[in-house]
Amino acid sequence: MKRGRKPTIDAADITRTAIAIADAEGLAAVSMARVAQEMGNATMALYRHVKSKDELLALMWDEAMEDPPPLPDGEWRDKLGFWAKAVLAAIRRRPWFLQIPVSGPPSGPRNLAWFDRALTALDDTPLEPGEKVGVVMGLSTFVQGEARLSVTLASGFEQDPGQFGHRYGQRLRQIVDPRRMPALAEVIAAGVFDLDDVQDVGDLDADFDFGLRLFLEGVAAHIGGRA
Known part of the structure; x- marks a missing residue:
């Protein structure tokens, strides 16, 4: 029986490396070439285990959620x-x-x-x-x-932190016409958006x-x- 060389990487290794890159730098930084670089492998070596970047993203989508916690007692x-x-x-x-x-x-x-x-x-x-x-x-x-x-x-x-302050409520008062948007105008007048x-x-x-x-x-x- 012919014995093949045991692979040094697998899809799980590739996925974990891709997730580490996304955690550190965002999803845009993830590519097959970048993952291969981080793992010290040739890019083509990854394609023997993960067929495409789309497949890698699907694996990341599943792995990123980790295991669900047990449910509590109750209804x-x-x-x-x-x-x-x-x-x-x-x-x-x-x-x-x-x-x-x-x-x-x-x-x-x-x-x-x-x-x-x-x-x-x-x-x-x-x-x-x-x-x-x-x-x-x-x-x-x-x-x-x-x-x-x-x-x-x-x-x-x-x-732009400024757009999230109390100026937002002031800006809405200038933009919203009560005749065209009466329900929204009523909410604005009630001060719902006057937040720090x-x-x-x-x-x-x-x-x-x-x-x-x-x-x-x-x-x-x-x-x-x-x-």
């Missing part, structure tokens, strides 16, 4: 709320995760583990399997949307909690109708 609402905040925390640790294009449903082992954990939270509900999937997918969309908003705002804040720092992390977390509560209350109403 389904507590468990799903905990899961949603854990997803948000995982994305915030690696904001470049949101820049990876997603071309299909979750299929990697880590993303499927997160999916399974959320479905488990709904075990004691009367929802049909398809409804459980719909709830989890809807919640995942909400969390990733909120994460994207917070990351985008953070980036904008770094570039629109980018305050506590405010972002409070907004997330509010949206999460509304989502879960909607699910609870649907479950109540099913019961």
